[in-house]
Amino acid sequence: MPVRGFCIAAPKSRGLDEFIKFIGEELAPRGVNTLILRVDYNYQYESHPELRDSDALSKREIKRLVAVCKKNNILIIPQVNLLGHQSWAGKTENLLKVYPEFDETPLVKMPEKYIWPNSDGLYCKSYCPLHPGVHKVVFDLIDEICDVFETTAFHAGMDEVFYIGEPQCPRCSGRDKAELFAGEVRTIRDHLALKERRLWIWGDRLIDGKATGIGEWEASYNNTYRAVDMIPKDVIICDWHYERPDQTPVYFAMKGLNVITCPYRVPGNAVLQAQDMVKFRNYSTPEMKDHFMGMMQTVWSGAGPFLDSFYGRRPMTSADTPVNCFKALYTEIQRLADSK
Ligand SMILES: [Zn+2]
Numbered sequence: 316m317p318v319r320g321f322c323i324a325a326p327k328s329r330g331l332d333e334f335i336k337f338i339g340e341e342l343a344p345r346g347v348n349t350l351i352l353r354v355d356y357n358y359q360y361e362s363h364p365e366l367r368d369s370d371a372l373s374k375r376e377i378k379r380l381v382a383v384c385k386k387n388n389i390l391i392i393p394q395v396n397l398l399g400h401q402s403w404a405g406k407t408e409n410l411l412k413v414y415p416e417f418d419e420t421p422l423v424k425m426p427e428k429y430i431w432p433n434s435d436g437l438y439c440k441s442y443c444p445l446h447p448g449v450h451k452v453v454f455d456l457i458d459e460i461c462d463v464f465e466t467t468a469f470h471a472g473m474d475e476v477f478y479i480g481e482p483q484c485p486r487c488s489g490r491d492k493a494e495l496f497a498g499e500v501r502t503i504r505d506h507l508a509l510k511e512r513r514l515w516i517w518g519d520r521l522i523d524g525k526a527t528g529i530g531e532w533e534a535s536y537n538n539t540y541r542a543v544d545m546i547p548k549d550v551i552i553c554d555w556h557y558e559r560p561d562q563t564p565v566y567f568a569m570k571g572l573n574v575i576t577c578p579y580r581v582p583g584n585a586v587l588q589a590q591d592m593v594k595f596r597n598y599s600t601p602e603m604k605d606h607f608m609g610m611m612q613t614v615w616s617g618a619g620p621f622l623d624s625f626y627g628r629r630p631m632t633s634a635d636t637p638v639n640c641f642k643a644l645y646t647e648i649q650r651l652a653d654s655k
Contacts, residue, residue, distance in 0.1 A: 316592060318575050319648060320611030321641070322351035322394075322470075322553075325358075326618035331376055334618050335383050337625070343387035345645040346652075349611065350384060351470050351515070353394045354460060356409040362455040366409045377463050385465075392468045392515060393460045397453060398499050399476035402440035405429040410442060410452070417442040417449045419478045419487065441478040444499040445486035454506050467512050470553070471503050474517035475532060479539065492538050496520055497545035504547050518554040518574070521546075522563060529561060543570055553577050555613060560587040564595055568606035577613045580635045582643035585612070589647045610648065612641045 321342055326334040342350065356368045358377065384391040401411045401418075407425055411418050419441040431438065442449050461469050473496075480492040487495060504514040521543040524534030533556055534540070548571045554563050555577040567574035576592055578585035588610065595607040614621050614637045623629040624638045631638065 316589075316596070316609035316648060316652075317605075318349050318609030318611065319346050319645075320349035320351060320575060320577075320609065321347050321614075322577070322611055323353065323614040323621060324617045325352040325354045325372060325380075325393075327357070327370060328372060328376060330619045330622065331372075331379065333622055333626075335379060337622060338380075338383050338389070339387060341625070343389065346648065347389060347645070349390045349392065351392045351394055351611070352380070353396075353470075353472075355395050358460060358463070360456060360459055362459045363452060365413050366452075366456070368409065374463055381463075381465050390466070390468065391464055392466055392470050393464045394470035394472055394515075395456055395460060396472035397442075397503060398444060398471070398473050398496075399441045399478070400439045400472055400474070401442055402437075407440065411440055414448070414452065417446050417452075419443045419484050420481050422483050423478075436477060438475060438477045441476055443484055443486060444479075444495055444502070445484075450502060450506075453503075457503070457506065458510075461507075461510070461512055468515055468551075469507055469512055470515040471500075472517060473500065474519050474555075476520055476539065477537065479537065493541035493545065496539040497542035500542065500546045500550060504550055513549060513551060515551040515553060518552040518563070518567065521552065522566070527561075527563075529556075529563075533557070533561075543567075543572070546572075548572060551575065551608070553611060553613075555579070556588070557581065557584070560584050560591060562591070564592065564607055568595070568599065568603045571606070573606050573608050575608050575611050577611045578640055578644060579613050579615065580637055580640050582635070582640045585610075585640050585644040586647045589644060589651060593651050610644060612637070612644055614641070 357371050359371045401408050423435045480487045480490050480495050482488045520535050520539040522534035523540040524531050524536045552567050552574045554574050557579040564574045576588045
């Protein structure tokens with residue numbers, strides 16, 4: 316399996332030492348070779364200091380992460396959520412807080428108390444991909460974060476985009492949502508390609524949620540899925556499925572796209588998904604085989620809470636946890652490699 320990944324929010328300064336220890340003592344010995352850190356605004360951007368979180372990592376701190384990954388032959392990839400996920404629950408994220416003119420749905424006000432479902436259909440805000448000013452800012456962030464991470468790849472998120480091509484947007488209303496989504500993927504991909512960097516995204520918007528029964532979270536109910544035939548073939552798809560070991564990697568590989576399966580909490584599913592990944596690689600044509608790139612454990616808490624659980628400082632209330640899933644996944648990957 317070429318990619319053996321781990322994805323988590325970037326640590327905060329106070330948790331950095333322990334996280335670096337975790338990389339050296341737990342990720343590297345298990346053979347993890349790809350680490351995606353969700354950075355967003357947890358970095359002291361120099362190009363856009365107005366977008367920094369108040370408690371953000373310094374360049375020197377990032378360089379410590381870069382060094383430990385280099386030492387252990389781990390490709391480190393920063394993620395900044397683009398297009399969707401520009402708010403979370405009742406909180407607007409920094410981009411739209413500072414540049415509200417980029418908001419795809421300016422008429423949707425952030426609620427005092429967030430509940431789902433709600434009459435606005437507000438899950439997360441999106442930026443408008445056709446706003447004439449948005450890419451200048453976004454490209455500055457991409458270039459700066461890739462430079463500081465000294466990396467050849469960037470993860471743009473782009474999952475769960477519920478607001479796209481909205482009637483209230485004067486630029487996007489009436490346009491084809493699949494074309495809007497694919498257009499934004501291509502715009503970001505082409506910018507990265509100028510410096511020979513590759514784009515990684517989550518795969519959910521490219522799957523038909525109705526026809527597959529996979530639903531509106533892990534797949535799309537808003538007709539973005541036709542974008543699967545419009546995006547550049549060198550984009551790497553992180554195909555996340557948490558409830559079932561869905562067979563969607565085959566769909567992506569048959570479209571000529573590179574795919575990585577991403578489990579989260581359920582160890583039994585992660586084991587099956589790892590076995591499937593090996594099966595897909597073994598029983599595919601040479602044309603498709605290399606598109607099945609591997610597995611990546613995803614952790615949706617911060618690094619701090621995950622390490623609290625991992626090191627036993629926080630009791631586990633269930634067997635289905637990211638810690639158990641991570642351990643089971645990498646035990647299985649090792650077993651599969653040994654039995655080859
Ligand atoms: Zn728009």
